[in-house]
Amino acid sequence: MAHILEVRNLVKNYGSVEILKDINVSIESGEFLVLVGPSGCGKSTLLNCIAGLEPINAGEIIIAGRNMKGVSPKDRDIAMVFQSYALYPTMTVARNITFGMKVRGVDAATQQAKLAEVARQLQIEPLLNRRPGQLSGGQRQRVAMGRALVRDPKLFLFDEPLSNLDAKLRVEMRIEIKRLHQDLGASMVYVTHDQIEAMTLATKIVVMKDGQVQQIGTPSEIYNRPANLFVADFMGSPAMNLLPARTIRNGSGTQIEIARDGEEPLILRDHWSPDLPEKVIMGLRPEDIAEAGYRSGEKVQTATCKVELVELAGADTYVVSRLGGKEVTARFHAETQARPGQSLEFAFDLAKVSYFDPDTGQRLN
Amino acid sequence: MTDITSENTGRPLAHAVRNILLRWLLLALLGLFALYYLMPLFVMLTTSLKSLEEIRTGSLVALPREVTFDAWAKAWSGACTGIQCEGVRPFFWNSILLAVPAVFLSTLFGAVNGYVIAHWRFRGSNLIFSLMLFGCFIPFQVVLLPMARVLGIMGLAGTIPGLIFVHVVYGLGFTTLFFRNYYVTIPQELVKAAKIDGAGFFRIFWSIFLPLSLPIVVVTVIWQFTQIWNDFLFGVSFSQSGTQPVTVALNNIVNSTTGVKEYNVDMAAAIIAALPTMLVYVIAGKYFIRGLTAGSVKG
Structure with a gap:
């Protein structure tokens, strides 16, 4: 199977501070990769680099065989869900979901068809004419997912999408994301600081600390054979x-x-x-x-x-x-x-x- | 909760009386201040409605015995500004021709500047923002001579476009500051999401930022309109006969008297000159307060 995403020797600096040090990660088509680590470990920065929202200082990012050097975020064939959902506050749910298609010049009939399909999939049909301000946290989360789904991208990126939800809703949405992954067979990269989310969702986990990869492996490898003391202590609750x-x-x-x-x-x-x-x-x-x-x-x-x-x-x-x-x-x-x-x-x-x-x-x- | 009710039931009457007294005291105080601020307007309004005869013989604060709009008519279209006797009408029109484009352009540029400084940071953007802020604190007088030179070189000296240019440049510091401070409260993730959706610099500004900007646009428009409409110094310095704004005309009416001083005409002219800014406040005032206190935009 072909690699859907390859990150090779990626280095990212802010001024003289090294945020990401020689990162090498790759995922196959259909994999669910979770980047996990304490806050400030560089996991969100890595995601932003993959999305093309942050420039990189060295190394390569390859998505579906294409080198992403100089490719703008919109041309990377990705979709992203943000922690704050980043819904456009003045647009209705429907326009939030179709905005990307409108910008790309997709014809109105196709837009409506795709909107209807995604709305059915996420059960947000009754919400289409509301504005984000009139939605609950869980509903906003769904709309944000809808905006990503409607693109039908090669790669989904999630930046701590559940951390603004209360505990019960978080578990529900976690299951929903897992189900979406299974149904779509899509490739996903998911950032979280929550090791339970990482364990339950991932097919492959990357544990990061201080801008360095500590261990890459399946959830069971990470859990049962941690590569170092940091991973051993970080993954699992109560801790090892x-x-x-x-x-x-x-x-x-x-x-x-x-x-x-x-x-x-x-x-x-x-x-x-x-x-x-x-x-x-x-x-x-x-x-x-x-x-x-x-x-x-x-x-x-x-x-x-x-x-x-x-x-x-x-x-x-x-x-x-x-x-x-x-x-x-x-x-x-x-x-x-x-x-x-x-x-x-x-x-x-x-x-x-x-x-x-x-x-x-x-x-x- | 229980503490407060038990305290209340102890002496409910005394409590209620004190509350009412305090409230009335507050209202009286506020009324006094309102009266103090409204007094000049009252005098202006009544004086403008009196005849010259009545002004000479009557008291300053008395209501007009006979209401006449002659002074208003004269102020509008007959009062003399120097040798010309067409009232404030042509100058009022000048002020509109000047203020509307100047307010529009300075607000628009301020919005784009604020958007760039808040969300499209580049090397040195903070320095540029600081310099623009510094521009807010430069006194008008300092820029008069250099500006006159610049207008001369541009061939805009003594014209309304020249005055528009001056006001747009001078207003940019404030409008940029307003918009920048408003836009930094809009989450950066919104821009990121729009970028991934494929929207570019202007698309994001137009489709996402501008629709959110009503409160701050109102604040900026009121601020800029008041500044530009009420400006006298730039108006008197960079205009010539035919392009003078209403403030300059008002000054000329009041100062060019032949014989008797026509207080009623002066007052009417002053009210006419002040009317547009008052109107803007009345129409948009509640948005002004709201805009000034507007916090973050919840997404």
């Missing part, structure tokens, strides 16, 4: 437990030792991982630590830990303990009897354990 540990090699394998305040260190055995340096940071997701007896498997080991806090989250209960000087969150089942102050057997499942170099932050296994 990152515990400073010491490794001791002996005959049968590696012994992992995690210090505890005023107690014997916690010792886990890992016979499966490759050679590790003496000092590591061990990463375990909350769901990989369970109440003893509720998890089985070859790599499950139990140890007694003291419960500090119990957080009810409905479907699960999060139990906070302390290991290696850090808070450790474990995901217990909802009906657990764990109480603060109690000492309890915890089950540590090392099947998906990650190890990181404490100095470089890079993944070791």
